[in-house]
Amino acid sequence: MKNILFIVTRSQNGGAQKWTKEQIEICSNDFKCFLATDRNGWLSHNVRVDDKFLNDLIYKKFSFSYLLGLNKFIKNNKIDMIVASSANAGIYSRLIKILNRKIKIIYVSHGWSSIYNGGKLAFLYTFIEKQLSKFSDSILCISKKDFENAKNIIGINEHKLKWITNKIYPIKNNEIREKQDKVIKLLTVARLESPKRVDLLIEATRDLDNVELHIIGDGSQRNYLESIKHKNVVFHGEIDGFKDFGKYDVFSLISDSEGLPLSALEAMSAKMPIILSNIGGCSELIDGNGVLVKNDVDEIKAAIAECILQNEMFSKNSIDIFNKMFNLELNKNSYIEYYKDILND
Incomplete structure (x- = not known):
């Protein structure tokens, strides 16, 4: 059974965290799953994994100490693939690829902030994204728009791109409102x-x-x-x-x-x-x-x-x-x- 490490910068409740939680749930029968994030929080409390790597240094754009600690965790747990779901997680996972060429890296785009929020530096951020993509085995886009932007604006090689439209478990035990008033x-x-x-x-x-x-x-x-x-x-x-x-x-x-x-x-x-x-x-x-x-x-x-x-x-x-x-x-x-x-x- 292969070992997958899911990595996301923050453990607090959010879209990337919910996505990561549900991916771990659907993968648990086919893979051994691991989690790397900042600290104990909503995500770490709501998943069952074989082991966790919790370290606040993931917040930094580059921490050599964090990179070494993450690499040690990966070696100790014989991780075969990393699935990264946030900007900092994506940076560190690609740096791990440089240290260990055999490990597979998937970067998940939950919206290209380099395009939407880059402002005057958007050209620089998209250039960095393109370079980082070279150290990824695959870029998973959660929408058709993200896929098109990755190909046409960032310039990522189409062979590295995968488009799977975002999917979630339906809401359960949903209380239905009695619509008796006009508000x-x-x-x-x-x-x-x-x-x-x-x-x-x-x-x-x-x-x-x-x-x-x-x-x-x-x-x-x-x-x-x-x-x-x-x-x-x-x-x-x-x-x-x-x-x-x-x-x-x-x-x-x-x-x-x-x-x-x-x-x-x-x-x-x-x-x-x-x-x-x-x-x-x-x-x-x-x-x-x-x-x-x-x-x-x-x-x-x-x-x-x-x-x-x-x-x-x-x-x-x-x-x-x-x-x-x-x-x-x-x-x-x-x-x-x-x-x-x-x-x-």
Whole structure:
């Protein structure tokens, strides 16, 4: 049985962490799984692995001490392949490849931040991504848009690229809201950090008396967001393993940068209409089940109105699309076979 190390910079709850958790779950029957991350947290507490490497030095762009420690862990556990799901994890995994040419490296792009958030230095970051790709056996893209950007903008060799659209387990034990009142509950689940644009959702709902905005998540922007909130905004803070999508009517995620957001997939699995920024792979989630918007207050307002009007149809389409394309229970073999192909290459 081959040994796979899944590595992600932070153990806190987030999209890359949820993806890593579920990958470990589907791989556990075919591979021995290991985890490397910063410290004990949501991810490390919610996975069963053969061993863990926990070290805060992963935060640094380069720590020779961390690299040596990680390399020792890899040798001691006879790791055959690394699956890296964050920028720093991707850097260290590729450096490991230099030290050990036999080990297989998969870098998972959860959205190319070098393109979306690079600003004036985007050309430099994309150049670095292209160079790092040479030390990868495969680059896994979680959306068609990421795949196209990797090929056409970053210039990564197409033979190193693999596109498997993001898939998750459907939300279980989802409590369904009794819709007896006329108040529409709009939900967003996001880290309260840049580039998430929760501020635009707050402004878009300010004059909508029949809409409550419910915010699940926490972060450095919370104090600012609370300072601009109105009476129909409810902050719930971070909720580990949040599953109560069914208590709400419409889901929205407004952001300046996304790959293919897991929280939106979770909302779809709970039969919710969705409103997403037209960025990254978000357009791949919308097909008669919600609305794509520019990051503009008026467009978001119009999208909320459309989702209220078309709620029944959008809800049905959301679950149909999810089961067809994004249900991990029905499509997990696409990942298992991919990992086996890389290991046997």
